[in-house]
Amino acid sequence: MDLSLTVPPIRTTCPYCGVGCGVLASPNGNGGTTIAGDPEHPANFGRLCSKGSALGETLSFDGRLLHPMMREANGRMSQVSWDAALGRVAAGFRETMKRHGPESIAFYVSGQLLTEDYYVANKLMKGFLGSGNIDTNSRLCMASSVAGHKRAFGADTVPGAYEDLDNAELLVLVGSNAAWCHPILHQRMVRTRQTRGARIVVIDPRRTATAEDADLVLQIAPGTDGVLFSGLLAHVAAKKALDGDFIGAHTSGFAAALDLAEAIAPDPDMVARAVRVARKDVATFFDWFRVTEKVVTLYSQGVNQSAQGTDKVNAIINCHLATGRVGRAGMGPFSLTGQPNAMGGRETGGLANQLAAHMDFEPECVDRVRRFWNAPAMARTPGLKAVDLFEAVEAGRIKALWIMATNPAVSLPRADAMRDALGKLDLFVVSEAVASNDTLAARPMVLLPAATWGEKDGSVTNSERRISRQRAFLVPPGEAKPDWWIVCEVAKRLGFGRAFAYHYAYEIFREHAALSAFENDGTRDFDLSGLSNLTPADYNELAPVQWPVRDSKSKGQARLFGDGRFFTPDAKARFVTIDPPALAEMPAHAFPYLLNTGRVRDHWHTMTRTGKSPRLSGHIDEPFVEISPAGAAASNLADGSLARLTSAHGSAVLRVKVGEGQRDGELFAPIHWNGETASHGRLGALVHQARDPHSGQPDLKATPVSIAPVDFAAHGFLLSRNPILLPDEFWWARAAVYGGTLTRFATNVGAKGWESLAHQLLGADGAFIELRDDMQHTYRAASLRDARLQACVYLASGAAELPGLDWLKRQLGADKLDGTARKALLAGRAPDDTGDMGPTICACFGVGLTAIHDLIASGEAVSVEAVGLHLKAGTNCGSCQPEIKKLITTIIGGRVSAEAQS
Numbered sequence: 001m002d003l004s005l006t007v008p009p010i011r012t013t014c015p016y017c018g019v020g021c022g023v024l025a026s027p028n029g030n031g032g033t034t035i036a037g038d039p040e041h042p043a044n045f046g047r048l049c050s051k052g053s054a055l056g057e058t059l060s061f062d063g064r065l066l067h068p069m070m071r072e073a074n075g076r077m078s079q080v081s082w083d084a085a086l087g088r089v090a091a092g093f094r095e096t097m098k099r100h101g102p103e104s105i106a107f108y109v110s111g112q113l114l115t116e117d118y119y120v121a122n123k124l125m126k127g128f129l130g131s132g133n134i135d136t137n138s139r140l141c142m143a144s145s146v147a148g149h150k151r152a153f154g155a156d157t158v159p160g161a162y163e164d165l166d167n168a169e170l171l172v173l174v175g176s177n178a179a180w181c182h183p184i185l186h187q188r189m190v191r192t193r194q195t196r197g198a199r200i201v202v203i204d205p206r207r208t209a210t211a212e213d214a215d216l217v218l219q220i221a222p223g224t225d226g227v228l229f230s231g232l233l234a235h236v237a238a239k240k241a242l243d244g245d246f247i248g249a250h251t252s253g254f255a256a257a258l259d260l261a262e263a264i265a266p267d268p269d270m271v272a273r274a275v276r277v278a279r280k281d282v283a284t285f286f287d288w289f290r291v292t293e294k295v296v297t298l299y300s301q302g303v304n305q306s307a308q309g310t311d312k313v314n315a316i317i318n319c320h321l322a323t324g325r326v327g328r329a330g331m332g333p334f335s336l337t338g339q340p341n342a343m344g345g346r347e348t349g350g351l352a353n354q355l356a357a358h359m360d361f362e363p364e365c366v367d368r369v370r371r372f373w374n375a376p377a378m379a380r381t382p383g384l385k386a387v388d389l390f391e392a393v394e395a396g397r398i399k400a401l402w403i404m405a406t407n408p409a410v411s412l413p414r415a416d417a418m419r420d421a422l423g424k425l426d427l428f429v430v431s432e433a434v435a436s437n438d439t440l441a442a443r444p445m446v447l448l449p450a451a452t453w454g455e456k457d458g459s460v461t462n463s464e465r466r467i468s469r470q471r472a473f474l475v476p477p478g479e480a481k482p483d484w485w486i487v488c489e490v491a492k493r494l495g496f497g498r499a500f501a502y503h504y505a506y507e508i509f510r511e512h513a514a515l516s517a518f519e520n521d522g523t524r525d526f527d528l529s530g531l532s533n534l535t536p537a538d539y540n541e542l543a544p545v546q547w548p549v550r551d552s553k554s555k556g557q558a559r560l561f562g563d564g565r566f567f568t569p570d571a572k573a574r575f576v577t578i579d580p581p582a583l584a585e586m587p588a589h590a591f592p593y594l595l596n597t598g599r600v601r602d603h604w605h606t607m608t609r610t611g612k613s614p615r616l617s618g619h620i621d622e623p624f625v626e627i628s629p630a631g632a633a634a635s636n637l638a639d640g641s642l643a644r645l646t647s648a649h650g651s652a653v654l655r656v657k658v659g660e661g662q663r664d665g666e667l668f669a670p671i672h673w674n675g676e677t678a679s680h681g682r683l684g685a686l687v688h689q690a691r692d693p694h695s696g697q698p699d700l701k702a703t704p705v706s707i708a709p710v711d712f713a714a715h716g717f718l719l720s721r722n723p724i725l726l727p728d729e730f731w732w733a734r735a736a737v738y739g740g741t742l743t744r745f746a747t748n749v750g751a752k753g754w755e756s757l758a759h760q761l762l763g764a765d766g767a768f769i770e771l772r773d774d775m776q777h778t779y780r781a782a783s784l785r786d787a788r789l790q791a792c793v794y795l796a797s798g799a800a801e802l803p804g805l806d807w808l809k810r811q812l813g814a815d816k817l818d819g820t821a822r823k824a825l826l827a828g829r830a831p832d833d834t835g836d837m838g839p840t841i842c843a844c845f846g847v848g849l850t851a852i853h854d855l856i857a858s859g860e861a862v863s864v865e866a867v868g869l870h871l872k873a874g875t876n877c878g879s880c881q882p883e884i885k886k887l888i889t890t891i892i893g894g895r896v897s898a899e900a901q902s
């Protein structure tokens, strides 16, 4: 009889994107955890994307910050007790306030904090320290949507629900690469297209993976969304497709908004010229939108992260209001949120210009919150927004700063200058999960070890206003503690013990819910009245629920505004007259390209978590810049070479990818690489700090830059059990592989110096084998200990090629290398000469580009399903299906055009 107990998996929520998928986590007791999608969670019904599926590979305690640390007078960091660290933080804030006032202190927090963490951080700053200076990385992410919602609806409300994506007949994706950034929702939209014939329109200057499943792609010029949607409003009016009853009864400001839209975009010809897209495509989009009742317009960072972000949001919402398409099933504007708790941050008041529970700094709200908190020192005016806040650090006006759960030395615009500015602080505190990242490299004075996903308990809210629980299933390593605990302990040491006497996360959640209910009576959208009396057991078992939850019997609410009532003083939605769009600055001669920045499929932000996963690192393993073929020719850049990008603020050196998806004059580069993972990959260093006047959100998608080739004498890679530091003059990028690290590099060390370089890198102990091929201009060396591979290095000069990686990668995991394997190691290929699999396309089953390419080229599979049947690729999480589709189109398309020519 098997006596082992089967422990039921823990239900929790994915820590990555705002889709908010339910996860079942089953720790095996030996440090491993099995991850599966939660079939009962309404965000994903059991599915997970590549990142969610690989969560188990990111949970090791390597590299974690385990103890509180403090910098000594001699500059060294040393481990201290929690009490000493917390005491130092409290004393530092108290002292700074005394000398320079509450405007000299700030918190910079994150959409990756849980609601409970956010709530206490905001309460401490805005209610007890008396400053509005708490802002969040959501300023870089969601602020324009927030401002747009408030202008139109009188509150920061996302009106719809995911089920609207199942019912829609037209799905318009604006500035969203959902196939990579919100994969599970994207798959849901693709299913609506397949099963119900819904159309998908993608509006993005780049042709992304999302475009693979679209019926129409508008590759508009950057920044021209405002013109496009003004043109759409004018078109709908001209064709008499307005919902006059809705406009009359439930909105204000229509006439002025239409006048302005007509002035900005009088006719489709003008729109087509301004957005630089074929007139017929613009007309098709306008016609589809006009004649289709059930339209959902989803938008993300191509809209928000713009100098006209808020106007873009309102230009979109205007079109939905004009057609009465809001608050009803299958239709509405839909802001896709980025981080797992971007919404929770907005609910608790994590933005400097909000107070708490969706209240602003109006005097009666300040007074209401003051009474509720019994707060001694309410902030009465908004604080500084992220970019302004860091500029105030630079100018020496902010003197004490506490950063929680974000890596601003990488993610802020002008990141080098902002990182350096941190050195000016009198008090610099960071709560972090990892022991080293670029923000920690800026030398904080106090480091506080935070428990992270899997170790902490609390709640998050996803894009459709659905609150889900994150539950702990691991014990935090070392002395790591939940963020809310850390904040409360500092509050206690500042003398606010009574107001921060929480022992459990549920007590904080209950208070947060009670504040949302306090003197609400239906006047505020955010209302958790029904959750304000949860018992610990209720909280523990809380099932995912969409707010508002207005009483304890409520099961939540899928949609708002169905009754035509909004949260403005006259209960009417407002049309907004947008400023005539100032089109993306035409780059000056010195910086002739516009740099667009964003994400790749398998990495999350600054890679502190996904960077640990070999499975996720196999998709793209180095920082790159994408350029159009014409741009590459004009700037003398070959595919696969290295190029230096330079802006007025900084520079980076990236691998060149020549791609048809890129418009001429524009470049795209991903944001993920940083000082830990690459020598010259800090993209944020280049990005300008232009920002939206309403939301303060920076324009991260259109920085003027130049690009030029960089030549190195040789290029190569290193595979090693432990990361090996390369000399300063090298270009390098690092990625996790099973059993070790892959470091790609480029160097000016010529062929003569390769042996000594190899000895220097691989070390002297153990057996050393090498092979030099002067004819091929290559060199290989490996070091072994007890017949196990420790490290190997491959070098080539000029155009000489490097060997394929996958057989070599596998040798790092092998126990013993026999004579044949050693020879093969130096030959750089498998003994049985199996080819290289190329970059990973399917992360779940480890299927590479080569196999998929060969299968399609053989003609044996001409559909995604057929590729799945042969290779399993794309049959688990489905995140790679758009790439497989693209390969099919390119290969079959290429064959068709070749046949046509012959």
Ligand SMILES: Nc1nc2c(c(=O)[nH]1)N[C@H]1C(S)=C(S)[C@@H](COP(=O)(O)OP(=O)(O)OC[C@H]3O[C@@H](n4cnc5c(=O)[nH]c(N)nc54)[C@H](O)[C@@H]3O)O[C@H]1N2
Binding pocket: 017, 018, 051, 141, 174, 175, 176, 177, 178, 180, 181, 182, 203, 204, 205, 206, 208, 221, 222, 223, 224, 225, 300, 301, 302, 303, 306, 337, 338, 339, 596, 597, 598, 599, 600, 601, 602, 603, 604, 605, 701
């Ligand atoms: N794999 C992965 N997924 C993620 C994340 C991640 O790091 N990795 N991060 C999460 C977070 S926090 C966020 S905020 C979301 C972001 O999700 P998305 O917004 O979908 O991702 P981005 O790549 O930042 O940008 C989206 C697109 O905007 C386009 N764009 C640029 N300028 C313009 C313009 O002027 N107009 C229009 N219409 N489009 C433009 C870009 O070409 C890009 O394809 O992703 C979330 N999901």
Ligand SMILES: Nc1nc2c(c(=O)[nH]1)N[C@H]1C(S)=C(S)[C@@H](COP(=O)(O)OP(=O)(O)OC[C@H]3O[C@@H](n4cnc5c(=O)[nH]c(N)nc54)[C@H](O)[C@@H]3O)O[C@H]1N2
Binding pocket: 110, 111, 112, 137, 138, 140, 141, 142, 301, 305, 338, 339, 404, 405, 406, 407, 408, 410, 411, 412, 413, 431, 432, 433, 434, 437, 450, 451, 452, 453, 483, 597, 598, 599, 604, 605, 606, 607, 608, 609, 671, 683, 684, 687, 700
């Ligand atoms: N150029 C350019 N810049 C951008 C963007 C862009 O598109 N282009 N996008 C912007 C957007 S939308 C976003 S959301 C930001 C994201 O940028 P960041 O927020 O800076 O990136 P992350 O890597 O997510 O940083 C999270 C940090 O929190 C730590 N951490 C993890 N769990 C915990 C925890 O439980 N507690 C604590 N205290 N710490 C924890 C992680 O180790 C990591 O260092 O980047 C922004 N910057």
Ligand code: SF4
Binding pocket: 014, 015, 016, 017, 018, 019, 020, 021, 044, 047, 048, 049, 050, 051, 052, 053, 181, 182, 183, 184, 185
């Ligand atoms: S779509 Fe992927 S990253 Fe986003 S919540 Fe779901 S599993 Fe996590």
Ligand SMILES: [Mo]
Binding pocket: 140, 141, 142, 338, 339
């Ligand atoms: Mo974000």
